[in-house]
Amino acid sequence: MIGAGEIRVKLKHNPKQLYEHQVEALEVLKEIDQHESFKSVLVIPTGGGKTLTACWWLLNGVLNNKKKVLWLAHRQLLLEQAAKTFELNAYADVMTNRWGFNYRIISGTHQSTQMIERTDDLLIVSKDSLAKRVKSLDRWLKGEKELYIIVDEAHHASAPTYEKILNHLQTKVPNMKLLGLTATPFRSDARHLSEVFPDDIAYKIDLTDLIKRGILSLPHFEECQTDLVLELTKEEQKKLELEDWIPSEIAIKIAKHKLRNAIIVRQYDYKKYGQTIVFAINRVHALVLKSLFEKSGVKCGVIISRETDDILEMKQFGAENEAVITAYQCGEINILINVNILTEGVDLPQTRSVFLTRPTTSATLMTQMIGRALRGSKAGGTNEAYIVSFIDDWQDKINWVNAKTLMNEQKELREGELSDRVEKIYEQISLAKLEEYIHLLDASIDTTQLESIPFIKRIPLGMYAFTLVDRGIERSHQILIYDSTKRRYDHLIAQLPQFFNYHQIKGEITSPHLLQKLSDICARRCFLGELIPAYDERDVKALLQYFSVHQEAPPFIPFEQLDRERVDLSKVAQTIIDEHLTRSEQRAYIDQLWNSPESLFSIYFHKKVFFMRQLNIELRKLVEGETRGVS
Template sequence: MPIMIENINAQTITPALGKNPRQLYEHQEEAIRKLDAMDKKGSFRTLLVLPTGGGKTLTAVYWLLRNAVDQNKKILWLAHRHLLLEQAAEAFARNAYTDTMVNRTVFNYRIISGMHDKPVHIQKTDRILIASKDSMIRSLDKLKNWLNGEEIYLVIDEAHHAVAKSYKKIIQYVADHAKSMKLLGLTATPFRTSEDEQGALKQVFTDDIVYKTDLDALIKKGILATPKFKKWNTNLQFTEHLGVKALKSIENLDMLPENIVNDIAGSKERNRIIVDEYINNYEKYGPTIVFALNKNHAITLNALFNEKGKKYGIKSEFIISEVQDMITGITISNADNERKIEAYRNGEIQVLINVNILTEGTDLPKTHTVFLTRPTVSTTLMTQMVGRALRGLKAGGTKEAYIVTFIDNWNDKIAWVNPETLTEAEYHEKETLAETQKQQIRLIAISKIEEFARMADAAVDTSALDSTPAIELIPLGMYMLSTLECNHQILVYNSTQNAYQSLIRDLPNLMEHYSIEGETIPEETLDDMTEHCFQSYFDENMIPSCNRNDIEHLLKFYAQKAVAPLFVTIDEMERKKLDVSEIAKRIYDEDMRRSEKNAYIQSLWAEEGSLLPVYYTNPYFFKKLIDLELDKLDGDIEIAAAEPQTEAELRNLEQLPLQKIIELYPKIGLQLKEDAFAAARNDDGSYVCAGCGEVFPTRLFLQVDHIVPMAKGGLSVPDNLQVLCRTCNQRKGDH
């Protein structure tokens, strides 16, 4: 008798008898009334806009259960992240009650993604498909039979990304093959994009916004708590060995290299700062969720919290997933996690430490504070972490929520998401002009590229730099690139403005020339396109010059969205206020004594509403720049040849070619080679080529090679090594 395995990604739901105990708030009920009116149309394409914490998913699910599932209509729910898929599935299962569903006694859903079920398993009888955008775009033909002759409700979560070509292709496919399509987009930030992106979004959602409310309104109603932000600068540096490869991994995947993670997690000074901040303010912070870097970090912090909190009656626990625990050899079951969460919920413990488990889904309304001890470049993850503390009084939470961030010194190499600027950018659309300018300059300051930081750091050893006015080193503004993978800002100076404008104007022809039709550009092609763009539009002698990484991001953005990006400018008057040469000129003209000069500089820095500390971030750094300008005015600067700056790229051993491993670590490398040959031997002791199958009595004409080439991400590990004859190896190299 065959062994049957449960497929947890395809579930049949039987609605519970009675009324759903989860009652909607006034704004959600109003949204449903607006959706009801919209639903009377034969088809529609509209947006539902609610801030994070405002219940977008619950509102949509509540409405769809009654208007679609109960009416035997089908739902295709799309998102681009696995967690969003699981959250939607849980919402459908938890909110199925007979007071909403009077006609259907059962219904089913199926989750489709690289981590869940596969498109090939879609059944025509599935009522709800909750699918990743990537899985669907690769398997649209698997939808045809499911769509045929049906009325479809198509929901797009994080709908501000719906201008991407893949989303538009799926929408068109559904419209072409369904009997009728009703399109509902869910988002908190619909129009914080360029005019081109706004126009593209309005072309997708032609019925505009069906309902919208903002954070301020929900805070006033007590549904959401008022966030109170505190930044703790540790002044610790972890960038000494941060190479180009690591920077790209962080920027694109939000993954810190393991050695740096371990350095941060193992920093006794940093961990002491985190724990002391809570212990010294435990009455204010109350029930607190701590987001740690990894398992070892969670365990270390937990021990410190319990040790230092013992005399105050403060108890701490940590939760980590069972799969992750296998790495450290620690076994903690899901039941253990649930027990600890329940103890936190009941007030038996005050601090709950986790590694990305409590970003969403778990209901912990009494949480008063979150400690963000791990940095992230993901706005989605940051929003989810902050959201754990935003339950307001009416929602069983608190009036105020504390968001405490622990910031290390990364030398402006990485634009980590700042939770304060994130909420400002997402919610405060009625901010004053001054607040808007301050926000823009803060974003530019966060995004300063390493080249500019070096220039400003007393790098007075090039004649080209000396002859460049200080105002030219202040950006005119920046391009804001928001893709499905990450957010990126390109700083634009007088030197590069025309080049970028020309490049953006020519992007359609460039994509056509390189035959880029999909949303992703192959890595080899991207390198070639980037170099072509740099050589065609930019110049190494530009001061500041263009960063090739910025060109990469621009190409990726355009391949995905096919629109010009948003350009945020700095007001010219505000830009002049940042010009340190003007400050230096006044000091020079008035012949200020040292004490007068220092007092003047300090007054500028401390002036209420000043943008100087927002942009320059550090008073010492600011003063150093002024001194540089004074030296220029005095003519005291000696010109010297610039020294080249180098930084070695860091790679894991398994990312190196086998021959390089043999050179550096002969024992490890030679063992890998011997194991590959041993695996290629047959029963007669001869060697079999993995390519053509020819048998060789000796190793003389055989070579160890990668199955998946290193150029495509292959590693020098036993499972990815094979033995080939020279002919097969040469043929493989040609392809």
């Protein structure tokens, strides 16, 4: 794309289909857009389409309504990727009110801030270019009541340059709607991201969820010991742990170590690893590895991040890197060796493996490096990926991030332990669920709206379980959390410390009037819009009471996705329909499900009458759907 111009809306439907998690994220973004201002983060792992999600939201709900957008990023590749995504998704079914809109890219290699015009709808800007001339936006913003700001790779947002830009913008527009995009919401600077985004995470989906859905590849982790022994001074060790900076003398030693480099090259097997990205220590290391790979008959290229103030030199470096990336995308080279450049914002779905030849203490950087190989088959990538770490012997015992440990954040339970845990959880949830759903047993209550959603969404994701003391008597309380309410409760709990401080609440809430007032505020803040299943005001009150006593959230008991699927009655109903079971066969099949010691149905539904009521509803929906299809 050129640096500025008009993006015309294509008069047809967008052929791109969003994934389920992207649709969920868009619904959340539409909800928070009802507020006059917000400062939130969208967390979608690398390969999950966070840029596309944000662009759809802005095209449909913001640019479509002639509102201004400022897109900020810290790398040229990110700027161009964003512009291209806007261009590729400007279709008539996404933008219904406009024929087109004006965009401009501002960076050292594109246009300058002096060229910004009042008629520009979308500015895609390098934060370094803008930080030096942030007042150049004043004329563009004159008279504007609100501004939508996107910070791409938002884990960098605590940098002073971003702070300078955002503080200035805050003085120029009454309503600032700030959304950070990141795959890794880890702290990456001295200031925590919550200071930049006080409204916390608007939407988040985990890496493991995207792997289960086939959007990301299933990773296989391998470790290769190099037998290279390294020592650091106490000063070097401290600096490395704080800044993730490898001292130059140590870096050169690693880069030129013949045995270590030979191990890296010998490890590569094209049939197994396919196209591979290698993360090198420094420029010397990258060039040495390139030479060795090519001597062994492997085609490879090198790209390096170079910092320079010379615009012509920057353009030259950018063109060289772009040519190498294009060769890799076309399959002309098998290995792409890079230094500090391929961690963010580059779409290389054909990558099957990454070689981690440089260690890091940064969870953010490690997650980004792993993510380069995780583009799943549904996203045009591979079903499986290989993450190969080369491990040196650091006698100083540096706290390096381990790739496999990072991916497996939750401790795995043995199968027997998992089964016992699931059974206990479902026993706990059963009575709470029955109390909440008891109205389903009453034919006089209209439950059409609840029954209209997929059954799996009527199965809780988990629950908060705790006890409250009322007039000296302990009473247990369970808050069931569903797909519809999880993000709302997450947001509420994250805000509770500030909420209590703001309302000057110290100690237990004993006044019913105060409890009702606080509950009403929470409802307006966190439970806007239609929720199916809906939240219960009594649950919010119980949560507020618990927090007032303990100054922390109650424990949350999660249910794994596979466990939820084990009690999904829509699947049982589908089996009955697909197998054309007779009445007697249906009864035998249902009795088997209810009485089987391996089944969770009797534990989860507690009463067979409730189980049968729900199953009949699912059967009726399938039969009516087939009837509509025939007509």
